[in-house]
Amino acid sequence: MSQNRHHNPVQDYIDQTFAPDDELLQTLRAKGETLRTGIQISAGEGRLLYILAKMLGAKRILELGCFMGYSTIYLARALPEDGELITLESNAQCATLARQHFAQTNLPITLIEGDAHEILPSLEGTFDLIFIDADKISYHYYLKALLPLLRTGGLMVGDNTLLSGTMLGKRVSNISAPAIEAMKAFNEMMADPDLFDGVMIPTAEGMTIGIKR
Ligand code: DHB
Ligand code: MG
16 A cells, blocks of 8 residues: 555655655654555645645544554644644554654644544544544444534545555455445545535545535
8 A cells, every 4th residue: 555655756746845844744754664664644645634624724623543643743733723633543552652743742632542433432522624544444434433523514534545546446465355345435425425525636545535515
């Protein structure tokens, strides 16, 4: 899934021109690369999330899966002073490191460590923007569970929605048939005009966005 995020000249140009990372983001990205190469969003994709959140005037953001916190920080930087971002992370090592990274900012980020399947029912209120970047096999389940948590006119965003090209018919050995089915169902639901005004942004990994109707 990670290969495409490297050696992509369009992405490299965008990253260099529009999204030079500051020291904190460079450091945490490098740490993430040593732990799991290529799974972090690109700088330009971070910038895109930031702009989407700003356009929306998002005050409350929910993220599923933060890894080192790279996308989290881009999203949280778009918030106003009274905004808040809640991020869920199931991996204890990632949660510990991400917390250390967030502590180096003044951003209003709350990390909840645990399995989203268990945490989602306990979340209160609605969100203006929800970013799903967690276990791919659960994307359809998450979307159904998250729909009531997104306000009307809010933005749902999913990363990796081409699922390594498997949505285009590519065969990839480490991606299971149930994960492919789940991602197909996710994209179909995001494309349902009764539920969303949706589209996929053609990033290397695919990023599906939809405004809740
Ligand atoms: C994987 C997860 C991601 O969120 C991503 O962007 C790329 C790869 C993975 O689990 O393999
Ligand atoms: Mg991802």
